[in-house]
Amino acid sequence: MSPQEAQPLAPKAFPVSWDQFHRDARALAWRLAGHGEWKAIVCITRGGLVPAAIVARELNIRIIETVGIASYHDYTSQGELQVIKEVSREVVALEGGEGAGVLIIDDLVDTGKTARIVRDMLPKAHFATVYAKPKGRPLVDTFITEVSQDTWIYFPWDMGFAFQPPISRQGND
Ligand SMILES: O=P(O)(O)OC[C@H]1O[C@H](OP(=O)(O)OP(=O)(O)O)[C@H](O)[C@@H]1O
Ligand SMILES: O=c1[nH]c(=O)c2nc[nH]c2[nH]1
Numbered sequence: 001m002s003p004q005e006a007q008p009l010a011p012k013a014f015p016v017s018w019d020q021f022h023r024d025a026r027a028l029a030w031r032l033a034g035h036g037e038w039k040a041i042v043c044i045t046r047g048g049l050v051p052a053a054i055v056a057r058e059l060n061i062r063i064i065e066t067v068g069i070a071s072y073h074d075y076t077s078q079g080e081l082q083v084i085k086e087v088s089r090e091v092v093a094l095e096g097g098e099g100a101g102v103l104i105i106d107d108l109v110d111t112g113k114t115a116r117i118v119r120d121m122l123p124k125a126h127f128a129t130v131y132a133k134p135k136g137r138p139l140v141d142t143f144i145t146e147v148s149q150d151t152w153i154y155f156p157w158d159m160g161f162a163f164q165p166p167i168s169r170q171g172n173d
């Protein structure tokens with residue numbers, strides 16, 4: 001089901017283009033560059049894959065691990081969180097364990113439930129997202145843009161070009 005067909009989770013829309021996403025993810029890399037050397041990235045799939053690729057390229061990080069968490073269904077509701085793939089033991093054990101020297105990356109933090117689970121897996125890691133909503137913000141160490149809790153962020157990989165009716169025709173049907 002598309003977000004248009006479904007009853008959206010939030011009334012306000014924040015559409016993000018590929019250009020804007022690339023700029024924001026690069027801005028995140030600039031901010032993280034001041035924190036020293038990262039031994040590895042753990043990206044939260046699937047949304048964390050794209051920002052992780054951009055940050056890894058900018059900061060020359062070569063060890064990229066994934067943790068798979070899913071919770072949102074059809075863009076309409078958040079169900080029970082499912083851990084689909086755990087972090088490998090090798091990455092947990094880096095730098096003495098518990099995620100020290102590890103950078104966790106996701107596209108956004110919303111309620112913070114996903115972030116909580118991954119933080120508990122890697123309590124010493126640094127958690128970074130491109131976007132943050134107020135409820136999840138306390139769980140993130142570094143982010144770029146905050147949007148309000150009643151905003152739904154539309155990522156470029158979820159969108160395509162579509163005809164827009166003229167403003168004069170909208171709401172007149
Ligand atoms: O802060 P929360 O309320 O937990 O929500 C944030 C999470 O929700 C989205 O992932 P989703 O579960 O939709 O899976 P996906 O990354 O595979 O799209 C997003 O990529 C974050 O990982
Ligand atoms: O595409 C998305 N946009 C959002 O605002 C959001 N919040 C949780 N999960 C999300 N996925």
Ligand SMILES: [Mg+2]
Pocket residue numbers: 044045046047048069106114
């Ligand atoms: Mg996700």
